[in-house]
Amino acid sequence: MSNSVIDIKSIKKVYKMGQEEVHALREVSLNIQQNEYVALMGPSGSGKSTLMNILGCLDTPSSGNYFFRGKDVSKLKDNKLAEIRNREIGFVFQTFNLLARSSSLKNVELPLVYSGLKKKERDEKAKNKLTEVGLGDRLDHKPNELSGGQRQRVAIARALVTNPSIILADEPTGNLDSKTGVEIMKLFNDLWKNGNTIILVTHEEEIAQHAKRIIRLKDGLIETDEINSNPIIYN
């Protein structure tokens, strides 16, 4: 179990909506190893978003345990969770979520600002990551000066800049046309090849087929958890 990045043991999540209790996650156990490429699927209401939020340390389960690299993070306070998110998790969002008034470089630097790195180191790391995703010549561009695909690349560079343990991508191609979407999926493929652990949250079958393992949720439970025998692989 030494290579286990994420180890979830029978977690439940219950929300109170007025008088009613909503069981978003009934009982979910899950283990994700280093350098896995996992797609998390499910219709709305399946608990997919809730699970993603817990995996991303944005939320904590009502009961059960969540071991991240062997450390129980299921009962941590907000500030501790923020530290874990900062160091261990790279988020990629559907709507990119870049700071509109900041340059690509500043956007990519942001997580490093919160981890307390000096300006010079930040600049260097951010530049390297932007170059890796093919935007070495777009450092000073603001998001509104970039195409959708380029924005998502900036967001990916931002997710990678802290060398996180997992990359958590929430519908990363949802706001892109299919051609650009393919480019982004190629990029994820490369990241996986380079040893990154990727969790892809999507409701699109075609996108999910890029992953090597597909987990389907339904009504707060894992319905299926299968190895994708025929994944889309780009060379």
Next chain:
Amino acid sequence: MSIFEAIWQAISTILSNKLRSGLTLLSVALGVFAIFIAGSLSDSIDSTVENQLNDLGENVFMIKRMPSGGFGGRNWRKYRSRPRINLKELDLLKREVKSTKLISGFASDGGNVVQSIYTESPSDVTISGIDENYFMNYSRSIAEGRPISAGDLASNNQVAVIGPDVIKRVFPFSNPIGEKIRIQSQEFEIIGILEEKGAVLGNSQDNMVLLPLNLYIKYYSNRWESIDISVNALSQDKLQNTLGETIGAMRLIRNLSPVEDINFEIETNEALTEQFSGLRQTITIFGLLVGIFTLIAAGIGITNIMLITVKERTREIGVRKALGAKSRWVLYQFIIETITICQIGGLIGVLVAITLGKIFASQVDFTFVISGFWIIFAVIVTTLLGIVSGYYPSWKASKLNPIDALRYE
């Protein structure tokens, strides 16, 4: 998270909402302006008074129609009905007071044109009517030539002592002693040049022409002119005695019965200081109150604007938190932004206050003192304002749940 980044963020927030931030900045600027003006005015009055006291020796007191403060408020009616002090009263007083002979009459008028055979000055020269005791009582001396004497007054000599500034302007090439100057229709022979005294707090003491008092009154005064009399008691010991004798003599001259109030003003240095400190206090308190209330209103406005800003930037806050910003970083960021907005407003207020203060001071004979204390005070006040008014919105921002914040449209 560096402070500079937060400050820069604040500036771009301001720029992205020009009207809204303009109004906020204006309210902060107004409040700081009022406080700064009040503080600086009170300092300025201090140094103006000090200046006046230095002009007169410490053993000299004044007899005037109205107090120097001039802003008598409810006593204005009383002062207005007082008779003017005229030449005849001055002569009588000189005769009656035995304990000192250093009694001097003085009247003056600013904004005059002085002509020589070469050229003429701008209309900013002060002409003063004086007598032989002026030089002693006002501690002025003659650089060249001779002062105006009692004899000049007695024989109505058309003579003048002029200040170095006037010479520079109307006698650029030659020694003016013995030359003639013309003021309006009258010609005077220059008999002496004043020793340079320099500008005292921006107010030149050298741009003046001294004339015999009787001729000044004859040619240049209107019927409202009242002479200021200075009395030099020579020593602090004799001051009280001379003061008593002078008041008695003036009562006699004006036929005041023992039960009547005096209808002239006696100003000792002490009284002058007191008068001005009263005025000073009023201005300071009034200015501070106006400033404080304006700043309270500004603070409420800022809280409101920051609440809107936080709402508008909910998504951004969510992203920052997802990327690892701790609650207190978000709190600091927004508080620093608020402080920056307040500081910029304060800076505008101080700059406007200094500019207007300078303009005002150059229009009237007054020196506007800019003190570091009030600048630091403004910085502290705006910082506190930023913290107080920005705290609640910033706290709200810091408490946002990242999941909800990221979902916010």
